[in-house]
Amino acid sequence: MITVEEAFAQMQQNRVDFGLEEVLLEDAVGRVLMQNVTADRDFPPFDRATKDGIAINFHAIQQGITKYKIEGIQAAGDSQKQLHDPMACFEIMTGAVVPAGADTVVMYEQVQLENGVAILQTEKVKERQNVHFQGQDARQGDVLLQAPVKLLPKHVNTLASVGKYKVPVAGLPKVAIISTGDELVEVQEMPEPHQIRKSNVYALKSLLKEDGINGDLYHTQDKEEEIVETLGRLLAQYDVLLLSGGVSKGKYDLIPECLQKLGVEKVFHGIKQRPGKPFWFGVKEDKCVFAFPGNPISTYVCYLLYFRAWLGHSINSPLPAIPVKDIGAMTGLQDFWYHRLVHASWDGTAQKIRTDAIDNSGSGDLVSLNLANGLLSVPPASAPHATPFFTPFSAQVHAYAHL
Numbered sequence: 394m395i396t397v398e399e400a401f402a403q404m405q406q407n408r409v410d411f412g413l414e415e416v417l418l419e420d421a422v423g424r425v426l427m428q429n430v431t432a433d434r435d436f437p438p439f440d441r442a443t444k445d446g447i448a449i450n451f452h453a454i455q456q457g458i459t460k461y462k463i464e465g466i467q468a469a470g471d472s473q474k475q476l477h478d479p480m481a482c483f484e485i486m487t488g489a490v491v492p493a494g495a496d497t498v499v500m501y502e503q504v505q506l507e508n509g510v511a512i513l514q515t516e517k518v519k520e521r522q523n524v525h526f527q528g529q530d531a532r533q534g535d536v537l538l539q540a541p542v543k544l545l546p547k548h549v550n551t552l553a554s555v556g557k558y559k560v561p562v563a564g565l566p567k568v569a570i571i572s573t574g575d576e577l578v579e580v581q582e583m584p585e586p587h588q589i590r591k592s593n594v595y596a597l598k599s600l601l602k603e604d605g606i607n608g609d610l611y612h613t614q615d616k617e618e619e620i621v622e623t624l625g626r627l628l629a630q631y632d633v634l635l636l637s638g639g640v641s642k643g644k645y646d647l648i649p650e651c652l653q654k655l656g657v658e659k660v661f662h663g664i665k666q667r668p669g670k671p672f673w674f675g676v677k678e679d680k681c682v683f684a685f686p687g688n689p690i691s692t693y694v695c696y697l698l699y700f701r702a703w704l705g706h707s708i709n710s711p712l713p714a715i716p717v718k719d720i721g722a723m724t725g726l727q728d729f730w731y732h733r734l735v736h737a738s739w740d741g742t743a744q745k746i747r748t749d750a751i752d753n754s755g756s757g758d759l760v761s762l763n764l765a766n767g768l769l770s771v772p773p774a775s776a777p778h779a780t781p782f783f784t785p786f787s788a789q790v791h792a793y794a795h796l
């Protein structure tokens with residue numbers, strides 16, 4: 394059995410590069426941008442009015458002019474017009490180009506319009522007010538997004554505004570999810586008293602979905618030939634196999650030996666942690682096999698901690714650790730890390746993350762999962778200097794913890 398720290402190191406060492414892929418802008422959110430994005434023109438690209446009103450030349454204000462003849466209207470979408478008389482004005486709309494010869498905008502609320510003349514109703518006009526000047530925020534060629542970056546909706550704004558209709562992102566693995574076990578029936582079936590529905594694989598499929606991956610579902614009974622045949626076929630078709638069940642000490646826990654028969658090299662079997670102790674991880678060339686323990690919380694926890702870490706390294710977006718300084722009265726185990734289900738919230742008074750433990754009856758208790766929003770990993774008593782850390786259930790929280 395290896396330590397949690399060693400298991401994390403293995404996730405990094407066994408990262409796989411899935412190359413570059415171009416996706417449509419509308420599919421880019423959640424993916425990892427792999428090339429810097431630069432401004433294709435100045436930001437903003439022209440002197441832009443930020444208020445509806447009149448555009449004037451500030452010299453006129455300095456000369457004490459309060460009445461301005463209206464030469465015309467400059468609307469958003471019009472090409473730039475020309476203010477011919479510096480003592481006159483143009484009506485202007487938000488988003489319009491400031492006419493040549495003008496440099497200052499006074500909003501409609503501060504002028505009175507009468508018979509083709511605008512009369513100032515304020516004495517407080519500042520030079521260049523209400524104009525967002527060309528290049529004020531960025532210059533053509535400036536780097537706006539530095540790769541690699543996991544794209545959030547806010548980044549899509551920038552991509553769209555520089556015309557990135559196709560976005561170069563890190564490729565993702567093709568993943569098969571395989572349930573194992575003779576006790577499992579389909580979700581839509583009514584189980585016999587000795588059977589259960591195969592819930593884990595649907596949880597895995599939806600976790601993958603959050604990571605932008607469409608996993609395909611498969612099943613195998615606890616029979617050696619069937620396992621070897623199924624896994625052999627899937628190894629040829631997929632980059633990653635995620636298995637649930639069949640990795641502990643039972644007579645029918647055949648997964649590790651079947652994988653080894655198929656030439657998948659064991660990297661480790663067993664981590665000093667609870668839950669998720671019997672987790673088996675192996676590789677065959679560029680393929681990775683994550684054989685998670687079958688108990689629902691073990692499967693879930695191992696995905697969140699290890700698969701997500703491996704994926705982060707593989708797509709150039711390693712997950713940031715979220716250390717928790719104060720874990721209150723929560724106690725650890727002697728030699729094992731203890732991944733406790735918790736409900737984390739922000740304690741405004743103490744200005745820190747507060748983690749309330751959710752009691753459960755063990756790693757088979759998936760009812761308790763609904764009450765938690767993450768894991769608090771408590772180090773073993775034998776590693777007193779290790780830092781407890783929080784793992785959110787939602788990949789979104791990780792994305793924001795980066796910033």
Ligand SMILES: Nc1nc2c(c(=O)[nH]1)N[C@H]1C(S)=C(S)[C@@H](COP(=O)(O)OP(=O)(O)OC[C@H]3O[C@@H](n4cnc5c(N)ncnc54)[C@H](O)[C@@H]3O)O[C@H]1N2
Pocket residue numbers: 572573574576577589590591592593594637638639640641642643646668669670671685686687688689691756757
């Ligand atoms: N003698 C020992 N027994 C066990 C040990 C051990 O070290 N020595 N470890 C225990 C731990 S810890 C865990 S976790 C489990 C893991 O067992 P397996 O990975 O072999 O999983 P199974 O036995 O196949 O199933 C465990 C449990 O989970 C249910 N299950 C399995 N797949 C699904 C699924 N897709 N959806 C929902 N539920 C699933 C299964 O019915 C079992 O109840 O072993 C302990 N035993």
Ligand code: MOO
Pocket residue numbers: 666667668669670671686688691755756757
């Ligand atoms: O360590 Mo097992 O994963 O609790 O039930």
